Amino acid sequence: MDRPNILWICTDQQRYDTLGCTGNPYVETPNLDGLAREGVCFHHAYCQSPVCAPSRASFLSGRYPRTVRVRQNGQDIPREEVLVSRVFADSGYHCGLVGKLHVSACHPSVEPFMERRIDDGYKVFHWSHHPGRADERALNWPANEYRLWLKEKGERFTAVPRPETDLVCEGMPEAYHPTTWHADRAIEFIQVNGAFDAPWFLSVNFYDPHHPFDPPAEYLERALKRSMKAPLPGPGPRAPAPSPFLENEWKNGAYNRLKEYRWENLSPQAHRCLRAAYWAMIDLLDHQIGRILDALEKSGQMKNTIVVFMSDHGEMLGDHGVYLKGPHFYECSVRVPLILSWRGKLKPAVKENALVELTDVAPTLLELAGLEVPEGMQGLSMRSWLTESSGADEFRDTVYSEYLNAMSWHTEPAAYVTMVRDDRYKLICHHGKGLGGELYDLLADPEELHNLWNEPKCGEIRFALLKTLCDRMAFACDPLPVRRSDF
Template identity: 50%
Template structure:
């Protein structure tokens, strides 16, 4: 793709946001006017899937354009290998000034350790993995302190079972991310820049500001999608998580929730998404006010989804329901990309790196495994076609021990293979789009199951590292 300048990149990445949380794309209960405007001004990829339903492997994947098995960053708590090259490094090497505010999570930062960094290309790095003041180096905590505030006092609001009134909006981490983005955008006019806005919301706990929580009446919220008796055909992982989220007794007691509890959680989750939307609006206004909107590619997406009570589950992997692996993705560049276009073809987050490189006239390295979306963004491709299938992986990544799963999804079927066990999931998405009836053990579906297992294995093999290049016949 030929361009007459180097466009800026504004990458808006939320954490754990479901695909169905945008008003303009079908959710009539949620308020997202600013993301709606992005949808109108850009291209919405409505069938986009992450490459792992957990933070670190997903982020390492979409920031390198490579699959989790290839980055070798497969679990929360691992450090991305130093020889991996992130998209921010690629743009820094191309002369861009790169910045970040919020979460990165390409390395462990538990137990008070600050996340270690590889050569990631960020010149302006304002790190805040999550809002809690667990590290003196938390830039958000430092910002609060500069305003005479402490997180502990601001977070002292009432709690009602599974929902809590969180930090007031003006002192919220999402607001801080927007403040940092606004400062960066204003300070870097006149040179190409790349900025990552990485808020922690709407990741659990479900704790929006009281002002936003008041916007959503729990009585108006839908109940999660659950079919009576469905757990009987599901995996052991799901049966455990239906009692305690992430199989972590003493934390989020899923099995004890009432319908009112579930509606309150959904209301809180929507409120968190609305706060994000308002801050996106502030950042977008800054682009307009500084005259940079037409020369800025804007991406809005999330690293993975949230079960939100569907199938009796909360949080994320090792589950591969669309609630966890399907994510929002909107890309906008008024000067060069289509507007108000919906692409329904299957898309992966691994496709973002080659898309940005091609859009900015940069070479796509041979190690990158994604497929550029530029033909769709410029209206040169069939919006109903991009990939034959999408692939996602989970390798003992979080609280469940020995949970190794790979998922292959086509337009009409989905299979999840849990390796080292005889368990799995198979869904007919035409007859059962909500994934209630697991056909894994059904005698009349064994031929389809065998074919999809083969295709899933093929996807796994073909996802191996394309580098180093072959230099000769021997």
């Protein structure tokens, strides 16, 4: 059997409920909906951290953030860690990356040229951490290929604030938008590598729909019209706050410091515009991903290519009175879209209830490609379950996620938070003296509005889930180095 190509598409900060196939009537995602129809669509996939670098280091290594030693934004992944791209490269794959990597510190103040890399296996490396800002020098790098591409085309990066809120801008036209640049580079890679015998592995890491919210004007206008029928986010701040971190962001804004995102500072029109802009960015993503899938089809490589679509973590988007991300484990923050497709090899299915983790993606791809899973990987391969099972809709009993001081701005108290959920309940533990936690019955309370942590009638449930959480934390310890003998 020819070894399959791997096309791994990952968006940034896209919550699970943002595709037509996951029930959102306010987005236009025909290409991703089509991919879901011919693949396996997971409705309960969870990231292992609600923040970029820990999540990305985790799913690219198949290891938990604490184990891969990237539990914070701004940390460098140790050089001895092995990403799945390295494993594919060592097995003869041509490996490429387009867009963001973010498994090490990524700020011009410490990495003035580009993100530090380990031996990650990527030989083609079209890197752009984010588009930058309108100011050419602010938060930008000389190796930002998107900005170099703009310069070649005689264009400057622009973003025009909207009257509803300056948190939303009319961004670059579609022809010059960062999302289009990602798609162009991916198509180029697919077409070039299709002429060679070696299999290929391509990571396409789009920056959108991560803030700043700046879709092309025509996409935003269409989304604004659709959003008039959509409910506004809610509820807003309410007492008692289920966590001290949420309470701090109600006072200080997103990231505990961006006061422009404070709920009380935003009008209903601003809330609606923010939602519309987010959905518009996803509409644009779908259109550009459609171009990539068309190129794959036209090149004759679709049947021998495993396609993955997912996101690194979610987005609060105003729910529970908060925007962006942080030490929050609501479904909108940790539950993400996940689609796996391999035409003729994976039977199309919708996994409504199956709990899966993003750590499971890397070992699954390796086994589907007939490669050995490294002993350091902690995720569970889904290969047998997807290809040989009788259609069971259960995979994991629980999913686990963690936020261990992952961002520098959450202080007083410092945010060390862990989460476990089973098929009904979610428990969130706020670690530290005098701190409690959260407990939600997701069957009776899917919007997670009623914290049952202190409910006496739920004491046995809380105890059982705390024991499960302790187990998950214990089993997240590093399996490396491998034991060589009994003593």
